[in-house]
Amino acid sequence: MPPHAANKEIESEKPAEVQLEDAPFDEKQIERGGDYSGAVKKTSAEEIKLVRKLDIRIMTILWSMYFLNYLDRNAITQARLDNLEKDLGLVGSQYNTAISILFVGYLLMQVPSNMLMSSQKVRPSIFMCSCMMAWAVVSACTALTHNYTGLVLVRFFLGVVEAPYYPGAIYLLSLFYTRKEIATRLSILYSGNIFATSFSGLIAEATYASLGGVHGIAGWKWLFIIEGIVTFTVAIVGMWMLPDFPLTTRWLTPEERQLAHDRIVRDTVGIEASKGARAGFAQAIRDPRLYLFCLMQNMHLSACSFNNFFPTVVGSLGFDRTITLVLTCPPYLVSGLFGIIIGLTSGRFNERTWHITVCMGTALVGFIISCVTMNVAARYVSCFLFASGAYAVNSVVLGWVSATLGQTAEKKAVSLSIVNMVANASYIYTAYLYPKSDGPKYLTAMASNAAFAFMTIACAWAMRVWLQMTNRKLRQESPEEHVYYAY
Secondary structure (H helix, E strand, O other): OOHHHHHHHHHOOOOOOOEEEEOOOOHHHHHOOOEOOOEEEEOOHHHHHHHHHHHHHHHHHHHHHHHHHHHHHOHHHHHHHHOHHHHHOOOOOHHHHHHHHHHHHHHHHHHHHHHHHHOOOOOHHHHHHHHHHHHHHHHHHHHHOOOHHHHHHHHHHHHHHHOOHHHHHHHHHHHHOOHHHHHHHHHHHHHHHHHHHHHHHHHHHHHHHHHOOHHHOOHHHHHHHHHHHHHHHHHHHHHHHOOOOOOOOOOOOHHHHHHHHHHHHHHOOOOOOOOOHHHHHHHHHHOOHHHHHHHHHHHHHHHOHHHHHHHHHHHOOOOOHHHHHHHOHHHHHHHHHHHHHHHHHHHHHOOOHHHHHHHHHHHHHHHHHHHHOOOHHHHHHHHHHHHHHHHHHHHHHHHHHHHHOOOOHHHHHHHHHHHHHHHHOHHHHHHHHOOHHHOOOOHHHHHHHHHHHHHHHHHHHHHHHHHHHHHHHHHHHOOOOOEOOOO
């Protein structure tokens, strides 16, 4: 049966029953956006089993894919420490342009790819893994470049083929996980980015030490070749492990497919009937909350711009290449674990604003320390603060977008891709905040990051007030409604 037919059949069916246990009515819980009707839902054993099965299959492969996505993308930052600029004859801001140009290609493909996935005209498992194979090949081709022009071309096309992965992964998670579950899964997914950045320095140093100069090939070229081969192999495995849609995922039983669909229907605020990808695009761009989320996530990722220059920032501490690459690891390990904790607590308490405030406030302190001192110990501590605080916010913001703008699957897909597209535009201009001439303090970059962190907090509180007003209006218009927007 084709996916569209399956979806039409299911629209007329009632959601699966759930067990209820008596509980007092809590106005504050409703105010935060919970689902309450004088009773609290007790998760059935079947649903617990389903979520566990989803976690094993979905989270394992998506995390691996994202780890390699960032490993391939950021290999250039490690290559810079192995004479990439000298070998390719880069001068002035040409390296910064090579960083920036990737995101031009990246932005072009995000919205079209998610619209294609939500239209159900392609299987996500095939589409996303095919894109992964493509970026593996393009990334490996970096080893064939001999000048600035070749590097810029490879980086542009790497952005094009990498673009569908992250917004597609977020959309896929939103199809299978409820509002309270998704923040944790997004934080686990995002830790793939963080751990990739953490271990990339160690992987690079091991490659340079063991293969540098072998067969006349520079160590940084071997790095791109090896990582490309590994990525292509994982893409093949992903075709088997990734799901498609709740009603069409081949490794779920018919009963599990039905349950996977029904529980997401129950959890969606203001759910509407599907009207197609174009209608979803129109719904998304007509919702004014989308634009505040775009600004919030853009400011957040602008504050995370240090990611593409982290080895350079750590290098300002004055150590040699080997020690610098080793020192890049601990801040990211800590930030990865901290991000998962933030995702868990945000989902557990169904809360976003205070999580964003505390995390970005921590990052703000780290950026300020980097601005005011050259003390080695203090600057290294600041790396832990701004890496942990800034990265932890990502899953909270994107989970908030999914929960607030998910009235239809198509609107959710487009909203997530637009927010991610606008946010990643920040990497085009922030790449120029880190010129070599600004080292070792990089005052302009760190001061800008502090301002970006403050603006992220301001946007979160503006959205909180907006959703509070919306919830009050919903209670006045539909007193029987028990699912409200969370903030």
